[in-house]
Amino acid sequence: METLDPILAEHPFLRGLDQRHLRLIVGCASNVRFDAGQTIFKEGEEANQFYVIRSGKVALQIYAAERGSITVDTLGEGDILGWSWLIPPYNWHFDAEATELTRAIALDGKCLRKKCEEDHDLGYELLKRFSNIIHQRLEATRLQLLDLYGTHA
DSSP: OSHHHHHHHHSSSTTTTOOHHHHHHTTTEEEEEEEETOEEEOOTOOOOOOEEEEOOOOEEEEEEEEEEEEEEEEEEEEEEOGGGGTTOOBSSSSEEEEEEEEEEEEHHHHHHHHHHOHHHHHHHHHHHHHHHHHHHHHHHHHHHHHHHOOOOO
């Protein structure tokens, strides 16, 4: 039976992580699958996980009253989905929908928050890595908003 250890150890997001921290993270991990069109999470719902996408595509969306759902980013193989589990009050800031069959590794945010409280080095390491993800998502949203609302000559 294949374990998730080597898969997570080789993922760019977790590569180079101390082995003891990797073991703690793997203890919170499980395989998941989402069908095309399946909602993974909705803005405002409680956020208690994040996902390492192994295959497939996921649309990150915001809802605008006059336009409906607007895709601000599309994630695929190798991407990390979800950072809201890390920052109180632990609610999603976007909607996420699988646009095709998507396989991922889900990491339980409650489990990880507990382990981060017990091991602050792990918490700091994850926070540094997620800061980059948050920056990327905010930049993608900014570019999408410029595209939608930018001035037209």
